[in-house]
Each structure stands twice: as structure tokens, then as C-alpha cells.
Amino acid sequence: MISLREGEIPVIEKRKPYALVAITKHGVAHARSYAEKFPYADLYYMKKFEQGDEDTRQIQLFDGTVRLLLPALFQQYKGIICIISLGAVVRMIAPLLIDKKKDPAVLVVDDKGQFVVSVLSGHIGGANALTHEFANAIGAVPVVTTASDVQKTIPVDLFGAQFGWMWESEEKLTPVSASVVNEEHVAIVQETGEKNWWMYDRSMPDNLKIYPTIDEAIMAKPQAALLITDRLIAAHEEVLLENGVIYRPKSIVLGIGCNRGTVMEEIEQVIDETLAELCLSKKSVKAVATIDLKKNETGLLELTAKHNWPFITYTPDQLNEIPMQNPSETVFKYTGAYGVSEPAALRYANAKELLLEKKKSGNVTISIARVNFEEVVR
Numbered sequence: 001m002i003s004l005r006e007g008e009i010p011v012i013e014k015r016k017p018y019a020l021v022a023i024t025k026h027g028v029a030h031a032r033s034y035a036e037k038f039p040y041a042d043l044y045y046m047k048k049f050e051q052g053d054e055d056t057r058q059i060q061l062f063d064g065t066v067r068l069l070l071p072a073l074f075q076q077y078k079g080i081i082c083i084i085s086l087g088a089v090v091r092m093i094a095p096l097l098i099d100k101k102k103d104p105a106v107l108v109v110d111d112k113g114q115f116v117v118s119v120l121s122g123h124i125g126g127a128n129a130l131t132h133e134f135a136n137a138i139g140a141v142p143v144v145t146t147a148s149d150v151q152k153t154i155p156v157d158l159f160g161a162q163f164g165w166m167w168e169s170e171e172k173l174t175p176v177s178a179s180v181v182n183e184e185h186v187a188i189v190q191e192t193g194e195k196n197w198w199m200y201d202r203s204m205p206d207n208l209k210i211y212p213t214i215d216e217a218i219m220a221k222p223q224a225a226l227l228i229t230d231r232l233i234a235a236h237e238e239v240l241l242e243n244g245v246i247y248r249p250k251s252i253v254l255g256i257g258c259n260r261g262t263v264m265e266e267i268e269q270v271i272d273e274t275l276a277e278l279c280l281s282k283k284s285v286k287a288v289a290t291i292d293l294k295k296n297e298t299g300l301l302e303l304t305a306k307h308n309w310p311f312i313t314y315t316p317d318q319l320n321e322i323p324m325q326n327p328s329e330t331v332f333k334y335t336g337a338y339g340v341s342e343p344a345a346l347r348y349a350n351a352k353e354l355l356l357e358k359k360k361s362g363n364v365t366i367s368i369a370r371v372n373f374e375e376v377v378r
Helices: 025-037 070-076 086-096 127-138 173-181 214-220 235-241 264-277 298-307 316-320 329-335 341-349
Strands: 018-022 041-046 060-063 079-083 105-109 115-120 141-143 186-190 208-211 224-228 244-248 252-258 285-291 311-314 356-361 364-370
Touching: 018 025, 025 041, 025 079, 025 127, 070 079, 070 086, 079 127, 086 105, 086 115, 105 127, 115 127, 127 141, 173 186, 173 224, 173 244, 186 214, 208 214, 214 235, 224 235, 235 244, 252 264, 252 298, 252 341, 264 298, 264 356, 264 364, 285 298, 285 341, 298 311, 311 316, 311 341, 316 341, 341 356, 341 364
Parallel strands: 018 041, 018 079, 041 060, 079 105, 115 141, 186 208, 186 224, 224 244, 252 285, 285 311
Antiparallel strands: 105 115, 252 364, 356 364
């Protein structure tokens, strides 16, 4: 917990490039939701709104006036998103302003989550681009008042943020951004994930070129690359990452079954080993799905809370609606469903085929499906 005192800059733990701050009951409720939808922000709110899961979710609580927290955020974050009234934010940040080339982006979101306003460092600091991306992520209206503001290309550090995509590493964000802005040849390869990422009412710049495969992109010898995949990159493909960024879409659904009382550590070990075997990224896990008999299973609840993964449960009838390769009379006898991990993964992914059919390891059964992005996920 961060104790705020006059004249002291508090110690904070920066994990992500942006900070999200709330100070009201409704603001905190919204902020907790926003942190799931926009994965690039560390969340801060007042201790009096503590809900008990803050350590697990890496949420930082503070005690005292938020005005005393802002100097630390200004020093460390690329941008600050405030669920605080615009007037209050303006008054609090005024003494902190140095120069438009140095100040972080500052955004304000109203208490109902209807509008996202670009307040400070619109162009150079990236507030305008962040406003659009964050508003898209939470379903709000972006408000940008800069008369000449025109988004012309992809904001590399925010690409896909409205869908929950995460970059694999920030190491190449700056040089790849330079290639995009300087209109150099940038290759884009998308293997999975949402397809409607170009949301502007104009054509994509000519320097951004989409290739159907990584091999074809390598042959084209671009100056930079954006790779959208849930797959671990093979050794011969790494040449594209010399000036490239990998984005991890939320595309993997884990169907999980387990014996009663199975501890979180065992479940996670099976998940880690299985994803490694399939060369899939853990950052692309979208959700864990299972039968509703397991909705109070401690190990699953702890696991999904730890990683901030949605925990989806289905009734036996819902699971039995899904065609199964490996129906089990034994499972039906005890649960009323002919399978758990396979149909749960398929149903949530809205998929017809599994990446991994039912695999049992110790007390855990796991199946994996890839989300069908052609249709709405249920």
C-alpha cells in the first residue's frame, strides 16, 4: 500500500507503460473492468475501495490525496489515464508540467465511462492516439480537440490494444515506430486475432504491406515488421524480429477439468507444459472454460485470478450440445456431461476443431481450442 505524504514522491511499482487512476466508488468499478480490456495500464485506486484481490491482480492501493501520487506517475509513465473530473486533473497536473516534449500523455475518463478526453501531450506525447485506442477498448467516445489531429498510421505501442492484444517485448517498439512514421517498408503478418484492426475511414498507408505468411514477409526484406500470432516463433523466423514486434492476440481457450481439491500450482504446471509442447504463447490465453460443477473450485479460481483470465462455466446440457470426438460414459455418470474440457473449450472458442484433444496429466485434464474470429465469441 502506498502512503502519500506532503513533500514526498512515493515509491511505486511500474510494470506497464501507462497508469490508470481512480478515486471514486464508481470510478474504481469501471477501472477494474478497464484494466481487463486494456492490458497496457497499471491500476491505482484508493485503499478505502479495497476488494481483497489487489495483490493477486497487481493493483496498487494508495492512502491520501491523489494529488501526491501524480508526481511519481509523471516521472515514470508514458501516459496517465484518470477517472477523475477534468477540472481537478488540470489543477493537479499544472505544477508538474515541464515541456510538451517531456510531459506524459494525460487522459480523463468521466465517471460513467462515456467519454475519453485527450488533455495533455496530444501529438508528441501520444495522448490523441491513446485516447482513440483506450476509447475503442472500453466502448467510449474519444474526445480530441486538437484541430489538426489526424491519425495517419498504426500506433505501434498501442496496436490491437482495444482487443486486448499484448506485445511480446517492448525492446523494438521505438525503432519499429520510427519505421512506421518514416514511411519505411513495414511488413504485417497476421496468423490469428481480430481482423478489423484498421478502423480509420481512409486506406492504409502504402508503406504498410500485409503478407499472408512470415516466410513471404522475410523474402520481401522489409525495414520493420508487425507479427500478430499466438505461436512461438521458430528460429528461422527470428530474422524478421531484428526490427519487429510480436503481438499476442487473445486467441487461446483452455478447457480444463480437474479432480476436486487440485491445487493451482498443479493446474498451472500442466498448462505451461502443454502450451510449450504446442509452441503457443501463454500471453494469448483468452479464457479458462469448464463445467459449472467446478465454478467454486479453489485451484481454478486462484489461477484465473492470478492471470486475470475470464473463468467461464457451462451446464452439462450446454456442453452436451457440442459434438465431441471423445465422449465418455464415465464422465457422464458423474457430471451429466459426456465431456468437460473438450466441449468447454470448443463452445467458448466457437470453434469446430481442437488444437489439442483431451489430455490427462495427474489430476488435470486439458483441451485447447483457438478462437474463431470470423464470428462473435459466446
